[in-house]
Amino acid sequence: MKAETAIGTVSWSRADMIAKLEAFSELYRRRPIPDNEGGMRSQHMFLTWFALQELQPQAVIESGVWLGQGTWLIESACPNAQIYCIDLNLDQIQYKPKQATYFNQDFATIDWNHLPKEDTVIFFDDHQNAYERVKTAKWFGFKHLMFEDNYPAFQGDCYSLKKVLMQMGHGSAGTHNPIKSIVKQKVKEVVGIKEHTLTEIRPNEVDAAYLKQNLEIYYEFPPIYKTALTRWGDAWNDERYPTPEPLLQTVEKEYQAVYQAEATSYNWICYAKLR
Numbered sequence: 335m336k337a338e339t340a341i342g343t344v345s346w347s348r349a350d351m352i353a354k355l356e357a358f359s360e361l362y363r364r365r366p367i368p369d370n371e372g373g374m375r376s377q378h379m380f381l382t383w384f385a386l387q388e389l390q391p392q393a394v395i396e397s398g399v400w401l402g403q404g405t406w407l408i409e410s411a412c413p414n415a416q417i418y419c420i421d422l423n424l425d426q427i428q429y430k431p432k433q434a435t436y437f438n439q440d441f442a443t444i445d446w447n448h449l450p451k452e453d454t455v456i457f458f459d460d461h462q463n464a465y466e467r468v469k470t471a472k473w474f475g476f477k478h479l480m481f482e483d484n485y486p487a488f489q490g491d492c493y494s495l496k497k498v499l500m501q502m503g504h505g506s507a508g509t510h511n512p513i514k515s516i517v518k519q520k521v522k523e524v525v526g527i528k529e530h531t532l533t534e535i536r537p538n539e540v541d542a543a544y545l546k547q548n549l550e551i552y553y554e555f556p557p558i559y560k561t562a563l564t565r566w567g568d569a570w571n572d573e574r575y576p577t578p579e580p581l582l583q584t585v586e587k588e589y590q591a592v593y594q595a596e597a598t599s600y601n602w603i604c605y606a607k608l609r
C-alpha cells in the first residue's frame with residue numbers, strides 16, 4: 335500500500351497551527367450546535383478554521399451543510415467572504431447566516447462563472463466521489479479544495495483522495511467492510527447520495543497518476559492527538575493508516591482536553607491545490 339500524506343508544501347507550519355489551538359478552543363465553546371452528531375467536531379473544525387484563516391479566500395463554497403455548524407465556522411474564519419452553501423436537504427439546517435446563498439442541487443450542476451476561481455475555497459463534506467470532485471473543480475477552473483472525509487483505504491462510504499493515493503480502490507474491491515445494498519438504499523434515501531459514490535472502484539495506479547499530475551499540493555492535516563485505536567476500533571498504525579505526526583502528544587493545559595476527548599473523529603482531512 336502507498337503511504338503518501340503530502341505532495342508539495344503548504345505555506346504554514348506545525349508551529350503556526352499549535353499556536354492557534356488555544357484561541358480556537360475559546361471559539362469552539364461558542365459553537366451554535368453543541369452536539370454536532372453527524373458533522374465535524376473540534377479537530378476538523380480547528381483544522382478547517384485554521385486553513386481558511388490562512389487562505390482568506392474571497393468566496394467559500396460549502397458542499398454538505400448538515401445542521402450548519404460548518405457554515406458558522408466558515409463565517410467565523412472569513413467574516414468578509416461570500417459563502418455559498420449546498421445541501422440536497424436544506425430543511426435540516428439550524429444555523430443559517432443571512433449573507434450565505436443556498437442551493438439544493440449538486441455542486442457540479444451550478445453555474446459558478448461569477449466567482450473568483452483562484453480565490454475561492456471549496457469545502458467538500460458531502461460524501462461524494464472526491465476524485466470526480468477534483469476533475470469537476472478543475473473543469474470550472476477552481477484551485478483550492480478541502481475534503482473533510484478523506485477516508486483511508488478499506489474504510490468509509492466514498493472514494494477519497496487518500497484512497498486514490500493508496501491505490502487500493504473503493505467498495506467491495508477495495509474495502510474489508512463492503513456496504514450492504516440495503517444500507518446503500520437507506521443512505522441514498524436519507525441523504526440523497528448519488529449512485530457513483532457507491533460504485534466499486536478497482537485498485538489502480540491511474541487515478542493516483544492523474545492526481546499527481548494535476549495537484550500542486552495535497553496536504554493531509556495532522557491530527558491534534560492520535561489515539562491507540564481508530565474510530566473503527568483497530569490499531570491506528572502507519573502501515574494501515576498512514577498519518578502525519580500529531581500536533582500534540584499529551585494534555586498539559588485545560589484547553590487541550592477537548593481535542594483529546596474528540597480525537598477519534600479525525601478523518602485525514604486534506605487540502606488540495608490544483609495546478
Ligand SMILES: C[S@@+](CC[C@H](N)C(=O)[O-])C[C@H]1O[C@@H](n2cnc3c(N)ncnc32)[C@H](O)[C@@H]1O
Pocket residue numbers: 370372373374375397398399400401402403404420421422423439440441459460461462525526527528
Ligand atoms: C456529514 S454531513 C455534513 C456535515 C457538516 N459539514 C458539519 O460538519 O456539520 C453530509 C451532508 O451532505 C449532504 N449531501 C449529500 N449529498 C450531497 C450532495 N451531492 N451535495 C451536497 N450535499 C450533499 C447531506 O444531506 C448531509 O447534510
